[in-house]
Amino acid sequence: MAEQWTIKKLLDWMTSHFTEKKIDSPRLTAELLLSFVLNMQRIELYMNFDKEVEKQKLDNLRELVKRCLNHEPVQYLIGRTEFYSLSLKVSKDCLIPRPETELLVERAIEFLRTRTGRQHVCDLCTGSGCIAVAMAKNFRDASIIATDICDKALSIAAKNVAKYNLADKIHLLHGDLFKPIIDQLDGKEFDLIVCNPPYISLPEYENLDQKVKNHEPRLALEAGPEGLDIYRRIAAEVGSHLKKDGLLLLEIGWLQGKAVKQLLDDTKIFGEIKIEKDLSDNDRIVSALKIV
Ligand SMILES: C[S@@+](CC[C@H](N)C(=O)[O-])C[C@H]1O[C@@H](n2cnc3c(N)ncnc32)[C@H](O)[C@@H]1O
Numbered sequence: 001m002a003e004q005w006t007i008k009k010l011l012d013w014m015t016s017h018f019t020e021k022k023i024d025s026p027r028l029t030a031e032l033l034l035s036f037v038l039n040m041q042r043i044e045l046y047m048n049f050d051k052e053v054e055k056q057k058l059d060n061l062r063e064l065v066k067r068c069l070n071h072e073p074v075q076y077l078i079g080r081t082e083f084y085s086l087s088l089k090v091s092k093d094c095l096i097p098r099p100e101t102e103l104l105v106e107r108a109i110e111f112l113r114t115r116t117g118r119q120h121v122c123d124l125c126t127g128s129g130c131i132a133v134a135m136a137k138n139f140r141d142a143s144i145i146a147t148d149i150c151d152k153a154l155s156i157a158a159k160n161v162a163k164y165n166l167a168d169k170i171h172l173l174h175g176d177l178f179k180p181i182i183d184q185l186d187g188k189e190f191d192l193i194v195c196n197p198p199y200i201s202l203p204e205y206e207n208l209d210q211k212v213k214n215h216e217p218r219l220a221l222e223a224g225p226e227g228l229d230i231y232r233r234i235a236a237e238v239g240s241h242l243k244k245d246g247l248l249l250l251e252i253g254w255l256q257g258k259a260v261k262q263l264l265d266d267t268k269i270f271g272e273i274k275i276e277k278d279l280s281d282n283d284r285i286v287s288a289l290k291i292v
Contacts, residue, residue, distance in 0.1 A: 010053060011027075021069055033064050036078040083101070084105050086137065090128050094127040094128040096216065103285055104194060108121075111247050117141065121190060121194070122146075122193045122194070124146075124177055125197045125198070130160070132146040137166070147177065149219070150219055190243065190246060192246060192248075194249045195250050197251075203225075227256065228259055228260070239267060244291065254284070257275040260286050261286060
């Protein structure tokens with residue numbers, strides 16, 4: 001008689017297999033894959049422990065487990081991730097939003113809430129659109145322009161914007177940093193500019209965890225010999241796009257605080273430039289208020 005695979009048995013089997021193969025968060029990964037295949041919420045797995053899983057679904061699951069053991073991120077396998085309490089679509093064309101980036105969103109929303117009237121916001125390098133969507137969901141009177149050089153990433157951002165009915169608040173533009181903004185809106189200045197750019201240096205990129213290096217887009221990660229290429233360009237161009245009293249918020253790599261602060265200092269357009277640490281005590285966010 002063919003072996004019977006219940007939800008419980010599958011979860012236990014995957015968890016022990018993933019543990020053995022050193023896959024991150026083995027139980028959670030097992031639950032995410034199985035709930036995706038069965039089109040259930042994770043909690044429903046526990047309410048249906050003894051339910052037998054049909055052959056077609058088992059075949060689908062087996063394929064995903066294989067890819068997972070090849071260190072393909074579970075978020076790409078199930079096509080979504082959680083960010084700032086939102087469920088967002090992701091694909092291999094965009095970076096998987098990281099928890100550290102929620103701190104950038106937090107600071108952005110705090111700043112917006114200190115202002116009155118409609119706030120014009122720019123999210124450079126939007127990728128999945130995670131920062132723009134989280135800001136728009138949490139601050140009512142925002143008009144956000146989000147740009148990315150990768151059109152496939154922008155199509156994921158468009159799905160996230162549509163998922164949360166934010167098309168009237170978020171305008172997606174394809175192109176290189178500020179270029180599409182200049183083309184469209186000549187001379188428009190923003191109250192807030194946020195950016196989580198690629199910031200991994202070439203040597204760091206070569207030694208990245210295989211899970212990241214083999215599966216996430218290089219365009220979203222690597223930024224030249226010191227990882228500072230995009231910050232240099234932002235520092236050079238930001239002056240003509242940010243209002244006086246407007247804020248620039250950048251996510252940075254843990255060793256880049258001093259260098260990015262220097263780049264912004266050199267522009268002589270910012271007052272206090274602050275570097276904030278993340279929960280792991282690494283430098284993570286730079287904020288700079290424009291004073292001229
Ligand atoms: C680190 S990812 C950040 C994605 C998203 N904002 C997040 O926080 O998860 C960087 C993004 O920058 C985009 N990018 C790289 N170079 C760019 C450029 N010169 N102009 C605009 N976008 C760029 C990549 O396509 C990628 O989507």
